[in-house]
Amino acid sequence: MKTWFITGTSSGLGRLLTEKLLNQGHRVAATLRKPEVLNDLKAKYGDKLWIAQLDVSNTQSVKDVVDKAFADLGQIDVVVNNAGYALFCAAEEASDDQIIQQINTNVIGSIQVTRAALPHLRAQGEGRILQVSSAGGQTTYPNFSYYHASKWAIEGFCETLAQEVSPFNIGITIVEPGAHKTDFGGSMVTAPVLDAYDKTPAGYVRRLVDSGTFPLTGDPDKTVQAMIDCINTTPAPLRMALGKDAYTDIRASLVSRLAELDAQKELALSSIV
Template sequence: MTIGQNATQGRRWLITGANSGFGAAFARAALAVGDTVIAGVRRPESIAALMAEFPGRITPVRLDVTDAEQCAQAVKSTIEEHGRIDVLVNNAGYGVVGAVEETTEDELRGAMEVMFFGAMRLTRLVLPHLRAQRSGTIVQVTSMGGMLSFPGVGAYSAAKGALELASEALAGEVAPLGIKVLIVEPGAFRTEFAGPALQSANVIEDYRPTVDVLRAALSGSHGQQPGDPAKAAAALLAALELPEPPLRLALGEDAVTAIRGKLAAVGADLDATAELSLSTAIDD
């Protein structure tokens, strides 16, 4: 069955951060196949063009994912006005660069509030409705940085990695209830991630050799990233239609290569330390 046939018509999507980047691409892809989108955005006027292009099928809802009251109201109004939620996409997020020591507690907590606690809050708010329906999909947009990390992205990867592992547990919990979980792990895509919104911690000179390389690479990559958000959205819709959707969907050659490298490195460590690991059992 191909995207756009009757079986995929009429889904209601609640998408956070729907006014730019992946959120906007996912919204456009859902609308293009005839679905309805409830766009969670901090500024409803920011999706005026998309509303004009798809009149009557995209509804803005004011939503800052760090605001518990706004999250609850967004889910409540979606259910009241549209009857159901079929797909929740937790997409809101931002980039933050800095060595672990350079990153303040406020910066670390800010990343966790948006990319972990905000996503988990909306997930928990939507779950009672999905359980009642015995259907639905929760899409957690993490990153290849949710599966691996490197100098300069400790705070970002911590937030994305936390969401990855909570979502892995969630997938097993809700599978018997007819609910699916899909973790999306993009690499470098042409979004606003590396643009002016990228947050950078205060610099400590000792970390310049390890972190400045990343700072320069990110700022230099803005607008030049290899990934196309529209193609990422098409891949997401295709994955949702698979008979057995995967738990994880890596997007981009860089993500696939980096994640394979991480898995190989973990395997190598296990092999190198197997004798030590297996020497720890209590003697009979």
């Protein structure tokens, strides 16, 4: 059995992962902004569940909570960056504060949790970090520009980090779920709509989401179990695309980007000094 540290455990994949791990006998350090949300699990699992209040956009709080979790629990085997913020609007529609919150939560928050955990993981000589990204960390959809900006950014960070920490027996896995049947859609933050975008791809996607017809094909239970199972895979897989749409859309994006690059080969090589 292992000990997991998970951010954003109040709902969605974070809550489900916490429940499944506890049910399988693991120990969980769960962090969230409203700790009372997990009172039912604490009553059921007792000392198996360690809970702390945490807003990942508060860097000092991140350091304090991560340090306390390692001090209280000893070895932590797996750190899961799951806390997230989803801004759903056209790029022109968002407020400055919304943009900052998107980056502070999904990028800086994840980076600071990772930075706080790394000295402890190095000291114990092993560990895994799971970074919950999205299919939107490799492909894009209209109306999610700032969400994509955060996911593409954290994937670049994690891919680099994996090279830096592999000598310390620390594995990094970027988890890329597609659209899942969780409360993700209901938790998305929106902005005042500009009529100019009504008949654009942004307007089309907005109407799909608003009408409830945006396809949600991912099975949260299977995705969470895949996250648990990947810990037993060595070396750690750098990426895991989870869901039919994740595989299809990421593949299409990569194929398109490669075709564009190959078409520019002559131009690229012409710039050699």
